[in-house]
Amino acid sequence: MADETPKPSELLSKIDYHTPSTHWMDVPVNIRKGMYCYASNPKSVEYLGLPNARAWNPIEEDWKLPENWQQILHEGFKERLEKFRSIKVFMDICVRCGACADKCHFFIGTGDPKNMPVLRAELLRSVYRNDFTLMGKLLGRFAGARPMSLAVLKEWWYYLFQCTECRRCSLYCPYGIDTAEITMFGRELLNLLGLNIDWIATPVANCYRTGNHLGIQPHAFKDMLEFFVDDIEEITGVRVEPNFNKKGADILFITPSGDVFADPGTYTCMGYLMLFHFLKEKYGLDVTWSTYASEGGNFGSFTSHETMKRLNAKMYLEAKRLGVKWILGGECGHMWLVINQYMDTMNGPADFLEVPVNPITGTRFDNAASTKMVHLSEFTADLIKHGKLDLKPERNDNKILTFHDSCNPSRGMGMFDEPRYVIKNVANHFYDMPANTIREHTFCCGSGSGLNAGENMEERMAGGLPRANAVKYVHEKYGVNMLACVCAIDRAALPASMAYWVPGMQVTGVTELVANALVLPGEQERTTDLRGEPLPGMEEADE
Amino acid sequence: MNKFYLSSLLAVFVLALIAWVGGPSAPWLFGIVLPYLAVILFVYGVARRVMGWSRSAVPFAIPTTGGQQRSMPWIKQNKIDNPSTHLGVFIRMALEILTFRSLFRNTRMKMTHEGRFSYNLEIFLWLGAIAFHYAFLTTLVRHMRFFLEPVPLCIQAIEAVDSFFRFEISYDAIQFGLPGVYISGIVLLAAVVYLFLRRLFIAKVRYISLAQDYFPLFLIMGIAFTGILMRYFTKVDIAAIKELTMSLVTFKALSFKVPQGIGPLFYVHLAFVSTLLIYFPFSKLMHMGGVFLSPTRNLAANTREVRHVNPWNYPVKVHTYEAYENEFRDKMVEAGLPVDKMPEESAEEEKE
Ligand code: SF4
Ligand code: SF4
Numbered sequence: 001m002a003d004e005t006p007k008p009s010e011l012l013s014k015i016d017y018h019t020p021s022t023h024w025m026d027v028p029v030n031i032r033k034g035m036y037c038y039a040s041n042p043k044s045v046e047y048l049g050l051p052n053a054r055a056w057n058p059i060e061e062d063w064k065l066p067e068n069w070q071q072i073l074h075e076g077f078k079e080r081l082e083k084f085r086s087i088k089v090f091m092d093i094c095v096r097c098g099a100c101a102d103k104c105h106f107f108i109g110t111g112d113p114k115n116m117p118v119l120r121a122e123l124l125r126s127v128y129r130n131d132f133t134l135m136g137k138l139l140g141r142f143a144g145a146r147p148m149s150l151a152v153l154k155e156w157w158y159y160l161f162q163c164t165e166c167r168r169c170s171l172y173c174p175y176g177i178d179t180a181e182i183t184m185f186g187r188e189l190l191n192l193l194g195l196n197i198d199w200i201a202t203p204v205a206n207c208y209r210t211g212n213h214l215g216i217q218p219h220a221f222k223d224m225l226e227f228f229v230d231d232i233e234e235i236t237g238v239r240v241e242p243n244f245n246k247k248g249a250d251i252l253f254i255t256p257s258g259d260v261f262a263d264p265g266t267y268t269c270m271g272y273l274m275l276f277h278f279l280k281e282k283y284g285l286d287v288t289w290s291t292y293a294s295e296g297g298n299f300g301s302f303t304s305h306e307t308m309k310r311l312n313a314k315m316y317l318e319a320k321r322l323g324v325k326w327i328l329g330g331e332c333g334h335m336w337l338v339i340n341q342y343m344d345t346m347n348g349p350a351d352f353l354e355v356p357v358n359p360i361t362g363t364r365f366d367n368a369a370s371t372k373m374v375h376l377s378e379f380t381a382d383l384i385k386h387g388k389l390d391l392k393p394e395r396n397d398n399k400i401l402t403f404h405d406s407c408n409p410s411r412g413m414g415m416f417d418e419p420r421y422v423i424k425n426v427a428n429h430f431y432d433m434p435a436n437t438i439r440e441h442t443f444c445c446g447s448g449s450g451l452n453a454g455e456n457m458e459e460r461m462a463g464g465l466p467r468a469n470a471v472k473y474v475h476e477k478y479g480v481n482m483l484a485c486v487c488a489i490d491r492a493a494l495p496a497s498m499a500y501w502v503p504g505m506q507v508t509g510v511t512e513l514v515a516n517a518l519v520l521p522g523e524q525e526r527t528t529d530l531r532g533e534p535l536p537g538m539e540e541a542d543e
Numbered sequence: 544m545n546k547f548y549l550s551s552l553l554a555v556f557v558l559a560l561i562a563w564v565g566g567p568s569a570p571w572l573f574g575i576v577l578p579y580l581a582v583i584l585f586v587y588g589v590a591r592r593v594m595g596w597s598r599s600a601v602p603f604a605i606p607t608t609g610g611q612q613r614s615m616p617w618i619k620q621n622k623i624d625n626p627s628t629h630l631g632v633f634i635r636m637a638l639e640i641l642t643f644r645s646l647f648r649n650t651r652m653k654m655t656h657e658g659r660f661s662y663n664l665e666i667f668l669w670l671g672a673i674a675f676h677y678a679f680l681t682t683l684v685r686h687m688r689f690f691l692e693p694v695p696l697c698i699q700a701i702e703a704v705d706s707f708f709r710f711e712i713s714y715d716a717i718q719f720g721l722p723g724v725y726i727s728g729i730v731l732l733a734a735v736v737y738l739f740l741r742r743l744f745i746a747k748v749r750y751i752s753l754a755q756d757y758f759p760l761f762l763i764m765g766i767a768f769t770g771i772l773m774r775y776f777t778k779v780d781i782a783a784i785k786e787l788t789m790s791l792v793t794f795k796a797l798s799f800k801v802p803q804g805i806g807p808l809f810y811v812h813l814a815f816v817s818t819l820l821i822y823f824p825f826s827k828l829m830h831m832g833g834v835f836l837s838p839t840r841n842l843a844a845n846t847r848e849v850r851h852v853n854p855w856n857y858p859v860k861v862h863t864y865e866a867y868e869n870e871f872r873d874k875m876v877e878a879g880l881p882v883d884k885m886p887e888e889s890a891e892e893e894k895e
Binding site for chain 1: 547550592595596597598599600601602603604605607608609610611612613614615617618619621624625627639643645646648649650651652654658659660662663668672745746747748749750751752753754755756825826827829830833834836837838839840844845846847848849850851852853855856859860861862863864867868870871874875877878879880881
């Protein structure tokens with residue numbers, strides 16, 4: 001964690017919910033260290049063929065914009081008003097009732113009024129009124145209109161990258177105004193001028209080239225998984241054998257590359273490997289990984305709809321090439337937003353695949369009849385329901401769990417009960433956080449939508465505060481010591497925010513818990529969990 | 544910020560003054576031309592706006608899912624907040640429009656001194672909004688008798704409406720000889736005053752409020768206030784007013800003859816209403832139509848089950864597997880990964 005990041009108590013005392021006396025249009029933007037991400041690397045922007053690749057620095061006066069940037073924005077805006085009814089309607093109908101105002105974790109964590117979803121949207125709406133409405137043209141500021149200027153642009157950039165596109169605000173809005181949709185649109189406009197952040201641009205370029213965000217090349221990807229194979233063997237005595245790019249496999253499995261790369265996602269990844277090995281041994285199910293489509297996540301979706309589509313295309317292309325029956329998706333948040341709400345529309349129809357059927361239980365996943373892609377938690381829940389997994393939940397007895405509903409599978413999909421069902425079947429101690437902070441009301445980890453960088457730690461910790469606060473509540477009340485989730489960004493982001501706000505809290509993927517409990521055919525007596533920590537009752541044996 | 548509501552208040556006062564003075568001296572203008580103009584602009588404006596929205600594409604199905612999805616049969620779906628069928632969407636929309644369901648979820652965030660947060664139900668905005676909208680609707684329906692009563696076809700409807708309102712006339716004992724009190728009028732005024740005070744005193748809401756948020760509130764306040772004045776305090780000549788309103792609907796008013804004896808207060812009332820109608824299509828009041836078209840609410844959350852078609856979907860540049868293998872083929876082969884073309888084949892191809 002960067003040294004300049006304020007201590008938790010300092011950050012808390014900094015939060016001031018009093019609104020300034022100056023009108024928000026007159027409060028100039030202050031791009032503050034710790035609260036923004038570095039600008040995109042021109043090489044990444046260029047690799048993708050996106051506009052205005054150049055080196056620039058957000059805190060410098062000159063952003064090296066194209067000569068006619070205002071015209072580009074205006075035309076981009078206009079074009080999208082016709083392409084997206086959502087934007088057009090959302091620009092027109094907000095009544096500024098304020099219902100969304102205190103729903104945003106960035107507002108709660110910073111007190112900055114421009115982090116109220118309604119004002120975030122007004123930043124764009126004010127320009128919309130000026131450029132596209134009669135009232136705005138006639139009455140100017142009295143109609144809430146203001147012309148575009150460099151200062152306004154900077155404000156857009158700063159606050160559109162202080163929104164994690166979590167959609168919490170949209171749940172409470174009487175008209176369903178979705179500030180996440182507005183942010184996606186706003187960022188798309190910014191990208192027309194080459195104003196991206198590097199934490200998004202470079203993963204996108206990597207993903208385009210190597211198939212995953214981290215730029216792991218095929219052989220290295222295989223090596224990394226084989227490294228886990230060794231670890232698994234050490235713990236269980238069983239050597240699992242993953243398939244790579246295997247033609248004719250039953251199912252293609254795609255998960256975010258973060259799981260391959262960083263703790264604690266790696267343990268979840270080991271979990272995937274063990275689960276598939278179990279299914280192979282017991283039921284002959286053939287699952288393959290792909291090095292080409294080795295990324296479930298889609299940072300393109302934080303860039304533009306087009307970039308989203310370009311990255312997402314690999315999933316179907318690979319499924320077709322390998323001739324699998326359907327696709328299984330791992331634990332990831334925004335990946336599932338893309339799969340659930342965009343993939344089929346963008347890159348479908350996937351008529352070369354079959355309606356997903358779990359060959360082990362016979363369950364037909366009619367809810368995925370068209371995309372042909374099933375979530376691992378749905379799949380696992382189905383297996384457990386039919387008693388197809390051999391489980392020893394007591395192996396997780398030293399873990400007192402709660403579950404973080406990731407924003408995207410929650411408000412962009414509605415997957416709440418499947419992961420909870422899985423957790424409750426593979427572990428014995430589970431406590432939900434308070435009702436207004438989970439399920440559809442869930443709070444973002446604070447680092448989603450590509451903001452999971454190192455240089456913006458203050459922003460991330462502020463945004464992570466409401467989530468951490470609810471975790472702290474169950475931590476103190478029930479002694480919860482482990483936070484489960486189904487999202488790779490969570491697994492990367494929550495450990496930092498937990499260390500900061502709720503020291504001692506660990507973060508785990510759901511499949512890691514499954515694998516801890518899962519009895520592999522022919523395994524030795526396990527003494528540790530996947531992390532190498534002694535199993536309950538094995539503390540002695542470990543010494 | 545004060546200038547925003549002061550300017551709106553001023554605008555409403557000026558409007559009242561103009562109508563007060565102008566009404567009696569140019570009754571044809573304020574009694575006939577203005578209301579006709581208002582209705583025409585209202586209809587035209589609303590139609591234009593709604594058509595403008597409908598012309599824009601709905602490229603993606605992006606419903607906000609507020610409950611458990613449909614997955615396996617043994618998991619209970621929340622069929623209203625995460626509707627996978629048209630019926631579900633219909634119920635969701637109906638609840639949204641008739642009961643302001645999303646607003647009902649509203650919570651208020653509070654931070655205690657130890658940095659703990661609570662999010663408790665906040666019902667007043669919902670209550671204020673419901674009271675306001677229903678009182679407005681009731682008042683509107685009630686006014687239909689000014690336009691419909693002699694039309695034979697509608698007599699039954701009027702009777703129904705009338706009897707409905709008789710039910711609202713209560714507390715006869717304490718009316719001091721006033722005519723039956725319409726609760727809707729009083730509630731409307733109270734709700735609109737509450738919505739205004741809320742804007743004024745809740746700091747966050749004051750901060751986001753624009754002049755165009757205050758203006759319609761003042762206008763509606765003015766409408767309710769003048770209405771109440773006319774009904775209970777300064778007696779106006781109802782017969783004359785009805786003659787005017789009837790001549791407006793039957794287009795007899797096109798002769799530009801306005802009945803005598805209509806007090807200035809009525810012209811103020813009418814001018815407020817006309818202004819509201821004219822203002823409506825250009826303002827946030829269009830949320831009334833927009834809520835029907837909001838893609839986060841009016842689409843089924845069955846996006847994995849039924850393919851949503853994007854009318855402007857276009858092909859994009861993708862990094863194909865072939866290009867990928869071409870770049871990494873040697874490394875893949877070395878690592879024992881299957882490839883589509885062995886290095887020799889591809890080398891030959893390159894030569895060709
Ligand atoms: S809840 Fe909706 S209508 Fe109310 S201020 Fe927020 S975006 Fe606007
Ligand atoms: S989408 Fe989430 S981060 Fe963005 S404004 Fe809404 S609540 Fe805040």
